[in-house]
Amino acid sequence: MTAAALASRAPSPGVSSRASDILFRHRWLLLALLLAPPLLWIGIVYVGSLLALLLNSFYGLDEFSGLVKYEFTLSTYAQLFQRANFDIIVRSILMAAAVTIASAIIAFPIAYYAARYARGKWKAFFYLAVMMPLWSSYLVKVYAWKLILAKEGIVTWLAEITKTSWLLNSVLGLPVIGGPSLSISYIGMFLVFVYVWLPYMILPTQAALERVPGSLIEASADLGANPAQAFRTVILPLALPGLIAGSIFTFSLTMGDYIIPQIVGTSRYFIGQAVYAQQGTAGNIPLAAAFTVVPIVIMGIYLWVAKRMGAFDAL
Amino acid sequence: MRSSDDAKAPWPLSVLAVGGLLFLHLPLALIILYAFTTEEKSYQFPPPGYTLRWFSVVWERPDIWNALSLSLRVAAFATLLALILGTCAAAALARARFFGRETISLLFILPIALPGIITGISLRSAFNMMDIDFSYWTIVLGHATFCIVVVYNNAIARFRRLSGNLIEASMDLGANYFETFRHVILPNIASALLAGGMLAFALSFDEVIVTTFTAGQQSTLPIWMLTELIRPRQRPVTNVVAVFVIAVTLLPILAAYYLTREGEHIAGSGK
Amino acid sequence: MTTAVRFQNVSRHFGTIRAVDDVTLDVAEGEFFAMLGPSGSGKTTCLRLIAGFEQPDKGHIEIFGETAEGVPPYRRSVNTVFQDYALFPHMTVGENVAYGLMIRGLPKASREERAREALAMVKLSGFEDRRPSQLSGGQRQRVALARALVNEPKVLLLDEPLGALDLKLREQMQEELKSLQKEVGITFVFVTHDQGEALAMSDRLAIFNEGRIVQVGRPSEVYEQPNSRFVASFVGSSNVLPPDFAYEHGGSLNWTSLRPEKITILKNGQSTPPDQVSVTGKVAAVHYQGSQTRVTLNIGELRMTAHAPSAMGTFVEGQSVTFHWPREALHAMEPKQ
Numbered sequence: 001m002t003a004a005a006l007a008s009r010a011p012s013p014g015v016s017s018r019a020s021d022i023l024f025r026h027r028w029l030l031l032a033l034l035l036a037p038p039l040l041w042i043g044i045v046y047v048g049s050l051l052a053l054l055l056n057s058f059y060g061l062d063e064f065s066g067l068v069k070y071e072f073t074l075s076t077y078a079q080l081f082q083r084a085n086f087d088i089i090v091r092s093i094l095m096a097a098a099v100t101i102a103s104a105i106i107a108f109p110i111a112y113y114a115a116r117y118a119r120g121k122w123k124a125f126f127y128l129a130v131m132m133p134l135w136s137s138y139l140v141k142v143y144a145w146k147l148i149l150a151k152e153g154i155v156t157w158l159a160e161i162t163k164t165s166w167l168l169n170s171v172l173g174l175p176v177i178g179g180p181s182l183s184i185s186y187i188g189m190f191l192v193f194v195y196v197w198l199p200y201m202i203l204p205t206q207a208a209l210e211r212v213p214g215s216l217i218e219a220s221a222d223l224g225a226n227p228a229q230a231f232r233t234v235i236l237p238l239a240l241p242g243l244i245a246g247s248i249f250t251f252s253l254t255m256g257d258y259i260i261p262q263i264v265g266t267s268r269y270f271i272g273q274a275v276y277a278q279q280g281t282a283g284n285i286p287l288a289a290a291f292t293v294v295p296i297v298i299m300g301i302y303l304w305v306a307k308r309m310g311a312f313d314a315l
Numbered sequence: 316m317r318s319s320d321d322a323k324a325p326w327p328l329s330v331l332a333v334g335g336l337l338f339l340h341l342p343l344a345l346i347i348l349y350a351f352t353t354e355e356k357s358y359q360f361p362p363p364g365y366t367l368r369w370f371s372v373v374w375e376r377p378d379i380w381n382a383l384s385l386s387l388r389v390a391a392f393a394t395l396l397a398l399i400l401g402t403c404a405a406a407a408l409a410r411a412r413f414f415g416r417e418t419i420s421l422l423f424i425l426p427i428a429l430p431g432i433i434t435g436i437s438l439r440s441a442f443n444m445m446d447i448d449f450s451y452w453t454i455v456l457g458h459a460t461f462c463i464v465v466v467y468n469n470a471i472a473r474f475r476r477l478s479g480n481l482i483e484a485s486m487d488l489g490a491n492y493f494e495t496f497r498h499v500i501l502p503n504i505a506s507a508l509l510a511g512g513m514l515a516f517a518l519s520f521d522e523v524i525v526t527t528f529t530a531g532q533q534s535t536l537p538i539w540m541l542t543e544l545i546r547p548r549q550r551p552v553t554n555v556v557a558v559f560v561i562a563v564t565l566l567p568i569l570a571a572y573y574l575t576r577e578g579e580h581i582a583g584s585g586k
Numbered sequence: 587m588t589t590a591v592r593f594q595n596v597s598r599h600f601g602t603i604r605a606v607d608d609v610t611l612d613v614a615e616g617e618f619f620a621m622l623g624p625s626g627s628g629k630t631t632c633l634r635l636i637a638g639f640e641q642p643d644k645g646h647i648e649i650f651g652e653t654a655e656g657v658p659p660y661r662r663s664v665n666t667v668f669q670d671y672a673l674f675p676h677m678t679v680g681e682n683v684a685y686g687l688m689i690r691g692l693p694k695a696s697r698e699e700r701a702r703e704a705l706a707m708v709k710l711s712g713f714e715d716r717r718p719s720q721l722s723g724g725q726r727q728r729v730a731l732a733r734a735l736v737n738e739p740k741v742l743l744l745d746e747p748l749g750a751l752d753l754k755l756r757e758q759m760q761e762e763l764k765s766l767q768k769e770v771g772i773t774f775v776f777v778t779h780d781q782g783e784a785l786a787m788s789d790r791l792a793i794f795n796e797g798r799i800v801q802v803g804r805p806s807e808v809y810e811q812p813n814s815r816f817v818a819s820f821v822g823s824s825n826v827l828p829p830d831f832a833y834e835h836g837g838s839l840n841w842t843s844l845r846p847e848k849i850t851i852l853k854n855g856q857s858t859p860p861d862q863v864s865v866t867g868k869v870a871a872v873h874y875q876g877s878q879t880r881v882t883l884n885i886g887e888l889r890m891t892a893h894a895p896s897a898m899g900t901f902v903e904g905q906s907v908t909f910h911w912p913r914e915a916l917h918a919m920e921p922k923q
Contacts, residue, residue: 017660020491024658030492031411035419038404038463042422046434046460049441053433056440106335113332117324126336128572133339135514135568137521139537140557143544144342147349150358154345157360198339256430259524263544272432276527285440292433299429480672483639486659487666488686488737498685502676 057289068285076286080294085274089294092271095186096254099193100201100247106194107201107246108239114202115209130206134199142263145192149182149264179266188264193254200253201246208242209235244306251302255295271295343561350554358550369551379556382539389451389535390519393458394466397515398508400459401466409474426461434460435528442529449531457529458522462515469511469575473504510574513567521564536560588615588650590741590773591636596645598631605631607797608645613741615650618767618774620784623794624820629777632794633743636775637666650740660689665734666743670750671726673718679705679729680714686737704736705729707766724755731763735770744776748783760787781821785809793817810845814919818843825849825890829922836863836911840918848915849892851881852908864910865890872901883907 023030060076062069079085114126133141148154159168172178172185179185212235220230258272269277271291278288324332350369352362373379408420426434438457447453481503485495523537530538536556543553593611597604606628613619621629634640635647638659647654649662665686673682680701681688687697698714705711708728718726727747734742744763748756764787767774778784784791785805792802793816801813812818815826825844827835832842850862858864867885874896881901882891892909894901901907 016493017491020493020660021658023492025656031407031413034403034407038400038407038467039419039422041400041463042426042460045456046426046437047422049437050433052441052444053437106338109328109331110335113324113328117328128569129336130339131568131572132565133343135517135564136343137537137557137560137564139521139523139540139544140346140560141342143540143553143557144346146544147345147358148342152357152359154360195338195342198335252428252430256432257524258432259541272430275432275436279436279439285443288436289440292436295430296433478670478672480668480670481674483637483659484666484668484672484674485685487637487639487664488733489660489689490685491658491660494689498689499674 053289053292055289056285057293059286061284061286068283076290079287080290085291088269088271088274088291091268092255092295093298095190095193095270096251098190099197099254100250102190102194103198103201103250104205104243104247107198107205108243111202111205111209111239111242112235115206115212116214130199130202134203138196139259141196142192142260145188145195146183146263149188149191151181151183153183155182183264184266186266189261192260192264193250193257196260197250197253200249201243204245205239205242208245209239212238248299248302248306252295252299255298346554346557346561350551350558352551352554355549355551369549369555372549373552373555373559376552378534379536379539379552382534382536385451385454385533386520386536389454389458390516392455393462393519394512394515396455396459397462397466398512401463401511401515402470402504402508404463405467405470405474409471410479423464423467427464431461431522431524432528435525438525439528449529449533451533453529453531454526454533454535457525458519461522461525462519465515465518466508466511469507469514469571470504472575473507477503506574510571513571513574517564517567521560589613589648590615590617590650591775592646592648593632593635594646594648596632596635596642596647598635598640599643604797606635606642609797609799611792611799611802613773613775614790615773616771618764618776618787618789620776620778620788620791621794622778622781622784622791622821624779626796627794628797629792629794630745633666633745633775633777636741637664637743638662663740664743665737665739665741666745667727667730667734667747669745669747671718671730673726673729673733675718677718678714679710679716679718679721682718682729683714683733683736685733690737700736701732704732707735707769708732709762723750724759727751727759731766735766735772739772741773741775744774746778747776748778748780756783763787785821793820795820811917812843812919815841815843818917818919823891827916828888831888832916832918835865835916836913837916838918839922841920841922843917843919844890844911844915846880846891846893849890849909849911851892851894851898852910853898858908858910862910862912864908866906866908869901869903869905869907872903881907883909 056068057076058072058074060069060071060073061067080089110126110130114123114130118126150156156165156168159165168182171187172180172182174187177186177190179188182188182191216234216238217230220234225233256272258270258276261270261273271294275288275291278284278291349358349362351365351367352359353364353366354362404423408416408423434457438453438460442449442453477500481499482495485499486492490498521537523535523541526535526538527541534542537560540553540556540560547553589612591611591613593609596606596609596611598606609628609632611632621632623629631640635642636649636654638654638657638661642655649664654662673679674685677685680698683701683704684692684697687700692700702711702714705713708731710725710728710732713721713725713729718729721729727750730747747763748759751759760783763774776784776788785808788805790802790804791808792799793808794800795816801808801817803811808817808821812821812824818824818826823846825846827837827842827844829839829841833839852858852864865883865885867883867890869881870884870889871880871882873880873882877896878893879896879898879901880891881894882889890909
């Protein structure tokens with residue numbers, strides 16, 4: 001190649017080159033320009049309003065005027081311990097726990113099968129089969145269950161043709177968790193919660209199970225364990241971080257939800273509905289804020305315990 | 316987990332697994348079925364008859380069209396904001412090391428990690444305190460916040476897979492920062508951005524919890540559906556809309572999945 | 587003779603790590619210059635300092651007389667061939683090669699023409715429409731080379747470019763690179779940890795250790811006259827003799843280097859030639875290497891290695907054997923401390 005005349009080596013001193021030179025000389029500038037807009041957004045819009053809410057929880061409602069009194073007080077938190085409010089909290093926690101346990105039990109076979117026995121295109125199929133319900137509309141899913149659980153719906157019909165209506169009615173007759181129909185009962189709510197959050201439990205569990213090398217199971221068999229023992233001592237502990245990661249989702253989402261209890265529920269409130277009600281017509285923002293703090297604190301503790309148990313290694 | 320290749324699953328496990336999958340999908344199938352029923356006052360099963368007329372009823376309803384239009388407009392703008400801000404954040408946080416980086420990374424997960432009700436009520440009380448009226452913009456504000464997180468996650472995963480050498484090679488060959496972005500970085504992250512954008516769109520289109528807190532009198536499509544759920548009018552109409560929503564949210568998800576799967580070829584280095 | 591690259595007391599720190607520690611260096615125009623050293627010795631950082639990906643914390647860098655500090659890579663007349671080639675995966679081979687020309691604004695026909703010429707020069711004619719993922723390692727390396735050379739840089743930097751190639755390919759590429767450099771006449775600065783490669787290809791080389799240059803010179807100089815124990819053992823293999831031993835066996839009271847090939851093994855029935863020094867020990871190890879055999883002796887606590895033609899016969903462990911060498915073969919390095 002000849003050293004013929006080429007365009008001069010330095011690129012034309014256009015605007016972009018000069019701007020680049022400035023960015024090059026001051027590396028931090030590039031970082032700042034990239035990070036500032038999103039950080040400001042999240043910082044101001046999200047964190048800012050979150051802090052404002054938490055701040056509100058330390059205020060109280062003036063008894064006479066019903067307006068918010070901007071003075072620091074812990075009385076709003078004290079109200080959480082009143083019978084009615086405390087019931088709401090306990091109810092939400094119990095439901096969240098039940099949903100979490102049930103999801104774990106149902107999710108495990110699916111995750112185990114997908115991790116251990118699905119190959120090639122079946123693996124992709126399983127993945128899609130779990131992802132699609134996960135991503136399809138939340139509201140549509142809740143609605144689907146309202147259809148299913150309705151008094152005249154498919155469950156009743158199935159019970160009739162299998163002659164198990166007596167079972168259905170006795171289940172509905174159970175105190176506390178039963179109700180006039182499945183779609184207005186704790187059982188119904190429980191079923192819908194499990195259904196909606198199930199994919200959130202399957203995916204991390206599957207990921208954790210996939211990380212267990214098959215050789216470990218063979219090794220335990222080699223050392224004399226029967227399948228049940230291998231399951232208890234090898235597979236389950238290794239899958240546990242995935243289950244815990246999934247449980248973070250199911251627990252947190254159940255505690256904060258207010259739509260499912262509203263649509264498939266009784267008139268007894270859950271935390272989400274309490275928040276919605278308090279900030280609505282009641283105008284009791286401090287109490288709504290205090291209610292909101294409850295799931296935050298519970299999830300904080302839950303996350304801390306989960307981190308200690310190594311759940312985040314699975315994510 | 317790989318056991319010996321020809322291991323077959325014990326049949327109880329297979330039954331449970333397939334049963335679980337069916338459990339996940341049957342309700343959606345039922346919704347589609349119910350869109351054709353002739354019975355409009357209840358959820359009777361089996362459906363007494365089948366008809367297509369609800370589809371034309373939906374076509375005529377202005378409230379549905381308004382709700383749909385609002386949902387699309389909100390999703391579009393929220394996605395646009397999310398693409399810009401989420402990509403910037405991902406570019407900044409993918410590789411740089413600086414004080415406070417871990418904390419800032421955590422900040423970008425919060426809007427999705429904390430339940431929607433917290434986001435919703437925070438925004439609502441903030442708007443109240445600042446005397447801002449609820450409008451299209453307040454809805455967008457709420458949606459963009461979690462959409463940013465979705466785009467950020469997709470973008471940062473791709474940025475991390477991008478070999479750092481490519482940027483150096485480009486600059487070595489004479490391209491400045493902007494030219495490098497245009498010719499090297501953008502082509503390699505394009506599909507991740509597309510995937511993130513589609514996920515964000517689907518998420519925004521479907522979102523109901525935060526929206527109920529940040530909308531005033533307006534209805535997005537999910538809010539319309541929520542109202543119908545609480546006080547149903549013509550039930551099959553709701554089903555038809557539900558079928559439509561299933562389609563609209565499912566297609567972007569599938570596309571996003573395929574876009575992010577072919578990652579092995581993209582952004583590799585030369586060995 | 588113009589200086590292509592000049593380092594004056596250049597230092598680059600990463601926190602407490604001194605990657606480059608007070609390095610002074612001149613690379614002449616048209617030279618094939620190698621920077622050799624173990625991992626982490628600073629040679630790659632020096633290369634990146636020339637390219638512009640790093641900036642010096644202290645000291646001064648000049649490229650053909652122009653100050654380089656503060657100048658971004660895209661403004662330097664320097665191009666790099668990266669260790670992992672860094673080919674743009676979303677472009678064809680032709681587009682990769684023409685990238686620099688495209689940025690500079692050359693019209694399409696003209697840059698395609700030049701890209702073809704560059705690919706022909708690296709013996710990859712006709713590969714313009716392929717994708718990097720379709721190429722073998724050796725082919726990618728050539729594309730990276732063409733992509734850099736097509737811009738006619740004043741200095742070409744190569745960062746361990748042959749590391750990923752298998753032995754035969756590597757030897758072939760060494761020859762091709764050397765003749766390519768002669769053909770284009772550009773200054774090449776080449777980083778490697780393979781001392782055989784550096785000796786074979788370079789006009790001059792610099793040995794790096796822990797961020798500093800320990801010796802600079804022509805390959806024969808560095809090999810025959812290593813200035814320290816480090817160089818003696820890093821460049822080629824050498825027997826490093828402690829000062830006392832060296833003094834008693836024909837040398838001076840210094841750490842001394844004695845290359846194995848300079849040692850002759852005494853055959854049975856022969857005696858040491860009068861002008862040579864000898865030593866006797868027990869065979870500790872024998873390594874057959876085809877045309878030659880490496881024999882290692884234990885002499886007290888010292889181990890010495892010599893090369894014998896395999897035709898000489900076999901050696902057995904524990905056997906008593908005598909080595910001898912001429913006094914001139916001893917090269918004094920550092921004095922006894």
